[in-house]
Amino acid sequence: MDFNIFLQLVINGLLVGGVYGLMSLGINLVWGVMGVINLAHGDLIMAAGFLVFSLFSRWHMNPMLLLPVGMAMTFLVGMLSQRFLLGRLPQDRGAIKTSLLMTFGISYVVINTAQLLWGNEFQTVTFFSGSWSLGELEFAKARTVAFLAASAITAALWLFLHGTRYGRAIRAVSQNRDGAAVCGVDQGRVQVASFGLGAGLAGAAGVLLVMIFAISPAMGSGYTIRSFAVTVIGGLGSFPGALLGAMILGLAEVFTGYMVSAQIANGVAFILFLVVLLLFPQGLSGVFRR
Amino acid sequence: MMKRIRYPLFLGVALLVFAGSALAAGSPILIGTSVSLSGNYAASAKYGLEGYQLFVDQINQRGGLMGRPVRLIYYDDRSDANTGVQLYEKLITADKVDLIVGPYSSGVTSAVSTVAEKHKMTMIGPEAADAKIYMRGYKYNFQGQTQAGRYMIGALSLAKANGYKTMAMLAEDTAFPKAVSSEVAKVAKEYGLTIVFNQTYPKGASDFSALLTKVKQLNPDVVLANSYLPDGQGIIRQCREQGVDAKLYAVAVGAAEPEFGNLGATANYVFGATQWAANMKTKGNAAFVKAYKEKFGRNPDYHSAANFASLQVLEAAVTETGSIDQDKIAAAISKLDMDTVYGHFKVDARGVQVGYASSLLQWQGGRQLVVWPDAVREGKPILPTPPWSERK
Numbered sequence: 001m002d003f004n005i006f007l008q009l010v011i012n013g014l015l016v017g018g019v020y021g022l023m024s025l026g027i028n029l030v031w032g033v034m035g036v037i038n039l040a041h042g043d044l045i046m047a048a049g050f051l052v053f054s055l056f057s058r059w060h061m062n063p064m065l066l067l068p069v070g071m072a073m074t075f076l077v078g079m080l081s082q083r084f085l086l087g088r089l090p091q092d093r094g095a096i097k098t099s100l101l102m103t104f105g106i107s108y109v110v111i112n113t114a115q116l117l118w119g120n121e122f123q124t125v126t127f128f129s130g131s132w133s134l135g136e137l138e139f140a141k142a143r144t145v146a147f148l149a150a151s152a153i154t155a156a157l158w159l160f161l162h163g164t165r166y167g168r169a170i171r172a173v174s175q176n177r178d179g180a181a182v183c184g185v186d187q188g189r190v191q192v193a194s195f196g197l198g199a200g201l202a203g204a205a206g207v208l209l210v211m212i213f214a215i216s217p218a219m220g221s222g223y224t225i226r227s228f229a230v231t232v233i234g235g236l237g238s239f240p241g242a243l244l245g246a247m248i249l250g251l252a253e254v255f256t257g258y259m260v261s262a263q264i265a266n267g268v269a270f271i272l273f274l275v276v277l278l279l280f281p282q283g284l285s286g287v288f289r290r
Numbered sequence: 291m292m293k294r295i296r297y298p299l300f301l302g303v304a305l306l307v308f309a310g311s312a313l314a315a316g317s318p319i320l321i322g323t324s325v326s327l328s329g330n331y332a333a334s335a336k337y338g339l340e341g342y343q344l345f346v347d348q349i350n351q352r353g354g355l356m357g358r359p360v361r362l363i364y365y366d367d368r369s370d371a372n373t374g375v376q377l378y379e380k381l382i383t384a385d386k387v388d389l390i391v392g393p394y395s396s397g398v399t400s401a402v403s404t405v406a407e408k409h410k411m412t413m414i415g416p417e418a419a420d421a422k423i424y425m426r427g428y429k430y431n432f433q434g435q436t437q438a439g440r441y442m443i444g445a446l447s448l449a450k451a452n453g454y455k456t457m458a459m460l461a462e463d464t465a466f467p468k469a470v471s472s473e474v475a476k477v478a479k480e481y482g483l484t485i486v487f488n489q490t491y492p493k494g495a496s497d498f499s500a501l502l503t504k505v506k507q508l509n510p511d512v513v514l515a516n517s518y519l520p521d522g523q524g525i526i527r528q529c530r531e532q533g534v535d536a537k538l539y540a541v542a543v544g545a546a547e548p549e550f551g552n553l554g555a556t557a558n559y560v561f562g563a564t565q566w567a568a569n570m571k572t573k574g575n576a577a578f579v580k581a582y583k584e585k586f587g588r589n590p591d592y593h594s595a596a597n598f599a600s601l602q603v604l605e606a607a608v609t610e611t612g613s614i615d616q617d618k619i620a621a622a623i624s625k626l627d628m629d630t631v632y633g634h635f636k637v638d639a640r641g642v643q644v645g646y647a648s649s650l651l652q653w654q655g656g657r658q659l660v661v662w663p664d665a666v667r668e669g670k671p672i673l674p675t676p677p678w679s680e681r682k
Contacts, residue, residue, distance in 0.1 A: 005503060008532075012499045120328040121336075121549070122520035129556050130678060131531045140499070140531035213496035214520040218328050218368070222494070257500025262491035263463065265500060 004136045009254050011137060017250025018147035019208055021243045022154060023223060024230035026201035029157075032174040032237035033194040036086065036099045040107035042223030044074045044199050047110050048206030049215045050118045056125045063125050063211055067149065070207040071200045078199025081106055082192045107220065114217040124214040146208035153204050157197075158239065170194055174237065229269040233276045235283025244284055248272065316358040319614065321346070321601075322381030323362070324393045324402070329369025330493055333519045333549050334593050335394035338417055339364065340586050341597030342391065348581065349601075355608055367393055371401035378405040388614045391600055392434065394593070395518075396420035396466035403431045412607075412620040416600035417593060420469035424641040430620050433643035434600040434635070438466055439473035441563040442514060444650030444662040445540035446474065448561070450481040452673050454511035454537055458487035460501060460525055461516035470516040470542050486510050491521070498525050502532040512538045519544040523553055530556055530678045537674035546592055546651065548658070555682050557653045559675040564651050566592040566632050567660045569668060573629035592632075599632035 027041045048070035056063050085106065089098045128141035161167035172180035173190045181187055209215065209223075226249075234245030249269055257265035280287050323342065326335035346362045354360055363385055367374040374393050381387050382405070390406060392399050392415030399418035406413035407428045415423065416434035419441065424433050449457070457478065461467035471488060478485050486508045489501060502525070505513065513536040515525040522544025529539065538561065544550055545562025566572075568579045568589060578598060582590040590598075607622040608614060627636050627645075636645035650662040652671055659669035 002507075005507065008503055009500070012503070016497060016499075115328070120332045122330070122333065122523075124520075124523065124552065126527065126552060126554050126556065129527065129530060129554065131533060133533065133679075138531065138533045140528070143531070214523060216328070216330075216332070216520070219494075253497070254500045257497070258503055261489065262495055262498075262501055266492045266495060 005258075008137055009258055010251065011139065012143075013251035013254035014247060015140065015143040015147045015250070016254065017247040018150040019143075019205060019212070020226065020230050020249055021246030022150035022201065022208065023205040024227040024234070024242045024246055025154060025157060025239075026198035026205070027224070027227045028231045028234075028237065028239070028242045029170075029201065030195055030198035031231065033170055034099075034191055035096060036103065036195075037228070038195075038198060039100065039103040039224055040081075040110055040220075041198070041202050041227055042225070043107045043110040043114075043220030044077065044202035045206035045209060045223045045227075046215055046217060046220040047077075047114050048074050048203035049210030050114055050123065050206075050217070052207045053123045053125050053210055053215075054118060056127065063127050063207060064145065064149065067204060067207045071203040074203030074206070075196045075200035077110070078202075079192050079196035081199070082195035086195065087188065087191065107224075111217050111220060118217065120217060122214040122216045123210070125210050127211060140212075142211045146212055149208055150205070153201070154243065157201070161239075166193065170197075226269055229273045232283060233272050235285030238283060238285035241283050241285025248284075316354075318359045318361040319355050319389065320385065320387040321360060321362050321389045321391060321604075322378070322385060322387030323364045323391045324367035324374045324377040324381075324398070325364045326369040326394045326398065327366035330520060331369040331394050331398075331518055333547055334543060334591075335369070335417075337547075337591045337593040338394050338597040340582070341416075341590065341594035341599075342601060344578075344582055344585055344594075345598050345601040347585065349605060355605060356612065356614075363387060367398055369395070369398070371398045374398040374402045375405055378402045382409045382411055389604060389608070389619075391597070391604065392416055392418060395464070396423060396438070396469065397464040399423060400465050403428060406430055410616050412616045412623065414600040414603060414623065416596040418466075420465045421642045422469060423465070424637075428641065430616065432620075432623050432637050432641045434603065435596055435643060436565040436646040436648050437473075437643055438469035439477075440646075440648040441470050441542050441565075442474050442516075442540065443648060444563065445512070445514065445538065445561050446477065446481040446483065448650070448662060448671055448673065449483060449512050449538055452537070453482075455482065455484060456486045456508070456510040457483045457512040457514060458505045458508060458510040458536075459485060459489075459514045459516060460487075460498070460505075461490045462493050462495075462518065462521055463490035464493055467516035467518075467542060471514075474514065474516075483512065495521065496524055498528045499532055502528050502534050505529075506532055506534045510536055512536055512540070514540050514542070515544070516542040517544050518542075519547050519549060523550060526560055527553055527556055533678065535677045539675060540650070545653065546658070548589070548591065551653070551656060551658075555656075558655065558681075559653065559672060561650055561652045561661075561671070562658070563648055564592045564658075564660070565646060565648050566595040567649060567651070567666060567668075569660070570633075570666050572631050572633050575631045578631040595632045599630035599635065602630045603628065603635050 052066045131138040131140045169185045230245045234241030325339045365377045394417045396418045399415040400423045414434040419435045419438040421437045461471040522541040540561040546564040607619045611618040634645035651658045652661045661671040
């Protein structure tokens with residue numbers, strides 16, 4: 001393979017991987033802190049994308065300025081869902097199952113609301129078209145902007161979780177629920193904030209995604225599965241693991257698409273998912289921890 | 291409790307029937323179909339549905355079919371062939387519709403054609419371009435769309451006229467796009483074209499960057515995207531992002547939709563196959579376009595016209611036989627030779643459409659103009675497409 005082609009594929013893979021990383025952070029956070037797999041995650045990604053699409057098509061403003069709007073909307077939806085729906089479920093032995101069913105229900109509400117508001121068709125925001133060329137390499141503008149934004153948000157989240165009292169409280173709950181409670185951390189509030197934050201991250205991913213690809217209301221579950229796959233590949237609850245998983249997935253998809261076929265590339269997430277589960281049940285981050 | 295639920299339901303149905311029978315009397319004739327209201331084909335399928343709806347409105351105003359009002363029953367097949375099969379089973383066995391018409395896309399039509407055949411229900415497929423569906427010895431299925439092999443003839447002709455030599459093809463791996471690719475591959479030589487790249491991608495794919503990296507290396511003169519709307523948009527946009535510089539881009543379905551213009555300046559110079567245009571002098575076309583705009587507040591596309599025309603054909607067959615006997619209707623359709631808004635309808639002994647022809651449009655300055663063939667053209671084709679680096 002030509003070295004330039006190789007580099008181009010690496011660039012394409014990493015650029016997509018950055019967005020996959022952001023997509024999976026929210027699902028990872030919610031799982032880590034609350035032990036809940038949010039099946040509505042992909043639908044929140046989609047909903048934020050559509051919100052930004054409709055604002056963009058009305059005012060034609062830079063979609064990056066709408067990033068906080070998309071995040072705020074899903075943050076709010078997430079907080080309210082936790083406060084009034086998930087938070088009210090009994091915390092008994094069946095909690096995982098009931099919360100799974102609840103997020104499944106939320107997913108349907110989000111999908112159908114989006115269909116009512118925005119119709120059923122595919123939409124995309126074409127603001128950053130074309131690419132920046134560096135020698136023979138092409139950096140697609142939309143993907144590069146999305147990658148940079150995703151990296152910045154990821155870094156900000158890391159700082160928040162490690163550098164602030166609130167972030168530390170979230171991490172404390174994720175590490176040891178009872179211990180955190182003994183130290184006076186209000187679990188209810190942490191859970192509301194975490195779920196909101198997870199949903200807000202989904203929103204950010206949605207805003208970035210709609211700049212790159214066309215989305216439709218029915219596509220959300222695909223994003224949930226992909227985010228989940230990234231999280232499992234990287235290791236549930238692990239922050240650097242998820243990013244590693246996202247990059248590996250992005251690269252694997254692009255290289256398979258180039259060398260084998262687009263059909264196989266479409267299934268690479270699941271192949272990786274199975275391989276990792278069979279060989280490293282703790283995810284890739286588990287390998288390094290050992 | 292049951293009574294309470296049933297009563298308003300009954301009332302609702304009664305109201306619907308009553309509304310339909312304002313001008314035509316008797317029990318309604320039910321026409322069943324599935325429509326891809328969601329999923330990959332939603333944009334195109336919506337136009338098709340509106341074509342059906344307009345026809346049903348008009349026939350009821352004219353006094354109905356054989357003096358009976360007509361009612362359209364449709365469900366969302368989610369652009370999915372398996373769902374389509376279930377829905378047609380339901381339409382035929384549970385709703386007991388009198389007539390059926392085809393869904394959107396060759397993929398879904400191919401699947402539901404077996405249901406129609408099994409129940410001996412005559413079905414015109416207005417959105418099934420893949421002629422293979424009609425080469426299986428079926429008796430009750432008829433093609434109501436231009437054959438897939440004709441879609442890209444315009445683009446190939448322009449490529450030949452400009453002396454282009456190499457061509458890359460990408461296609462969704464479902465019935466229609468694959469049929470277009472294989473038909474083009476058969477005739478490419480006649481147009482002086484060598485196919486240097488011919489690959490498919492799965493339905494629902496949105497990242498084409500890996501495929502296009504390969505296409506870029508081959509540097510073809512012509513890029514054909516045998517695609518619907520979302521994938522067609524994605525491919526053209528990512529051609530730009532990956533720096534694929536072809537002289538001619540053509541999309542099989544997507545570029546014919548007005549929504550393709552959401553790409554902005556990137557849409558310009560792209561060619562799209564269309565089987566019909568608003569300015570064509572087909573029978574009743576001007577009145578059709580006018581009525582459509584009044585009812586739906588937007589211009590019809592070729593799907594609207596194809597679906598409308600299929601019901602014109604069905605009406606002619608039912609009127610001719612004076613019954614809704616499926617065998618008689620099938621016999622009548624196979625012998626029909628009639629002018630519709632969509633063009634001249636005629637099927638061969640197998641049910642393959644031999645009347646309808648294809649034309650080609652190009653996006654120029656944010657508008658679609660028919661540029662081929664000369665008889666119907668609104669503007670001249672602009673070729674070659676300037677390289678992306680020289681464009682806004």
